[in-house]
Amino acid sequence: MSPQEVTQEPAPTPRRSKITPERAQEFYAAVLDILRESGYEALTMEGVASRTRCGKSTLYRQWGSKPELVVAALHGTRQALLPYIDTGTLAGDLHEAARAIGAGSGRDTPLMHALGHAALQSPELLCALREALIAPALAAIDAMVRRGAERGEIRPDNPAAEFVSAQLLGVVRARPLVEGENADEAYLTRFVDHAILPSLGLSAPAQ
Amino acid sequence: MSPQEVTQEPAPTPRRSKITPERAQEFYAAVLDILRESGYEALTMEGVASRTRCGKSTLYRQWGSKPELVVAALHGTRQALLPYIDTGTLAGDLHEAARAIGAGSGRDTPLMHALGHAALQSPELLCALREALIAPALAAIDAMVRRGAERGEIRPDNPAAEFVSAQLLGVVRARPLVEGENADEAYLTRFVDHAILPSLGLSAPAQ
DNA sequence: GTCCTTCGATACGCCAGTGTACCGATACGA
DNA sequence: TCGTATCGGTACACTGGCGTATCGAAGGAC
Numbered sequence: 001m002s003p004q005e006v007t008q009e010p011a012p013t014p015r016r017s018k019i020t021p022e023r024a025q026e027f028y029a030a031v032l033d034i035l036r037e038s039g040y041e042a043l044t045m046e047g048v049a050s051r052t053r054c055g056k057s058t059l060y061r062q063w064g065s066k067p068e069l070v071v072a073a074l075h076g077t078r079q080a081l082l083p084y085i086d087t088g089t090l091a092g093d094l095h096e097a098a099r100a101i102g103a104g105s106g107r108d109t110p111l112m113h114a115l116g117h118a119a120l121q122s123p124e125l126l127c128a129l130r131e132a133l134i135a136p137a138l139a140a141i142d143a144m145v146r147r148g149a150e151r152g153e154i155r156p157d158n159p160a161a162e163f164v165s166a167q168l169l170g171v172v173r174a175r176p177l178v179e180g181e182n183a184d185e186a187y188l189t190r191f192v193d194h195a196i197l198p199s200l201g202l203s204a205p206a207q
Numbered sequence: 208m209s210p211q212e213v214t215q216e217p218a219p220t221p222r223r224s225k226i227t228p229e230r231a232q233e234f235y236a237a238v239l240d241i242l243r244e245s246g247y248e249a250l251t252m253e254g255v256a257s258r259t260r261c262g263k264s265t266l267y268r269q270w271g272s273k274p275e276l277v278v279a280a281l282h283g284t285r286q287a288l289l290p291y292i293d294t295g296t297l298a299g300d301l302h303e304a305a306r307a308i309g310a311g312s313g314r315d316t317p318l319m320h321a322l323g324h325a326a327l328q329s330p331e332l333l334c335a336l337r338e339a340l341i342a343p344a345l346a347a348i349d350a351m352v353r354r355g356a357e358r359g360e361i362r363p364d365n366p367a368a369e370f371v372s373a374q375l376l377g378v379v380r381a382r383p384l385v386e387g388e389n390a391d392e393a394y395l396t397r398f399v400d401h402a403i404l405p406s407l408g409l410s411a412p413a414q
Numbered sequence: 415g416t417c418c419t420t421c422g423a424t425a426c427g428c429c430a431g432t433g434t435a436c437c438g439a440t441a442c443g444a
Numbered sequence: 445t446c447g448t449a450t451c452g453g454t455a456c457a458c459t460g461g462c463g464t465a466t467c468g469a470a471g472g473a474c
Contacts, residue, residue, distance in 0.1 A: 166386075167377060178345065223473095
């Protein structure tokens with residue numbers, strides 16, 4: 001490595017983009033909207049450009065290609081699949097989670113449907129999807145379970161604990177195929193009461 | 208309606224196709240293979256034609272368009288996601304189901320991943336997917352649960368019974384996204400033991 | 415054996431999306 | 445204030461798949 005290269009700033013592309021963070025959020029929102037509406041394959045650069053009223057050149061200058069734009073959109077919008085929840089009981093937490101996921105069905109559930117298969121064929125996309133959507137939800141649910149164990153509601157080594165998050169995300173993906181309609185709040189609440197809580201050895205709280 | 212139209216045979220297209228049922232199975236197998244490998248969007252008529260060494264005209268003559276070909280392929284190949292299972296106990300049945308689904312991961316699980324999102328945007332495709340893959344699996348699992356109830360292993364009105372099939376299909380769809388690998392036999396067996404059976408009020412059979 | 419339909423194969427026009435190039439306009443930095 | 449780089453917008457060539465048309469060949473039906 002030559003001295004020149006060392007003294008040179010490590011960023012070889014000192015782009016001074018005119019795109020404000022707010023404008024970037026518009027791009028990201030448009031990308032996610034199109035994903036939710038039409039899926040990953042139907043997302044086109046021209047579609048993003050026309051919806052955001054920008055030139056295709058801007059998109060290619062800034063993000064290079066469609067996968068990179070999608071990855072950036074996932075990373076760039078800090079959207080919480082689950083808000084912070086701590087009701088004091090595991091059952092209460094899971095109920096709130098069911099409500100949040102069910103209510104947010106119009107936001108993040110379609111995103112997972114849209115990206116589910118595409119992510120399985122692109123490691124970068126899978127990574128971005130997991131970091132942006134799945135991992136936070138997993139962490140939130142696992143935190144609920146851990147707090148429940150700390151409070152003594154369940155045993156710390158309860159073998160069903162491992163599956164709580166997978167079950168919740170699973171029915172969200174499964175119900176549209178099984179029953180033809182999205183997993184809404186009512187369904188998820190019943191699922192928590194009649195499947196998840198019993199599997200943990202808990203019973204549904206008396207209404 | 209004129210008399211002529213009444214006397215005319217109702218089938219205006221008495222095609223006498225030269226495609227033998229075996230040849231049709233080749234087409235269907237190729238379609239499903241491509242779906243498993245690359246997904247619904249990447250499936251092209253030209254790809255099917257080249258893989259089966261036939262002309263595109265044959266495909267269009269016979270099936271008309273890509274969605275119809277896929278629907279026909281789903282209906283035309285009687286592939287059992289689940290074989291007939293009856294071990295005498297609900298736990299044993301679910302174990303066998305876990306084994307069958309896990310072992311068949313290379314066959315039908317990718318199909319559901321590939322068609323999951325596309326089916327949500329095409330009613331015909333959703334219908335075909337449910338009839339060919341999902342409904343049989345649902346019926347098989349529900350039959351297991353029903354037999355378990357008849358034997359007195361669980362109460363007939365056990366509220367968790369409703370969710371068994373959705374739980375199983377759910378984790379199959381969720382695990383690749385959550386953990387990055389398919390739900391194999393070992394995972395599904397653990398899931399049955401530690402999540403489904405406890406939710407039904409049963410415990411895992413002693414190994 | 416002859417006819418007739420379908421088969422496999424190819425060529426064609428069409429359309430949509432990709433990625434690049436170019437243009438005036440404009441907003442930032444010096 | 446002035447230069448410059450990026451912006452939005454459009455045009456372009458290119459690719460790839462769709463669906464149709466057309467061809468010789470082949471295999472049943474009669």
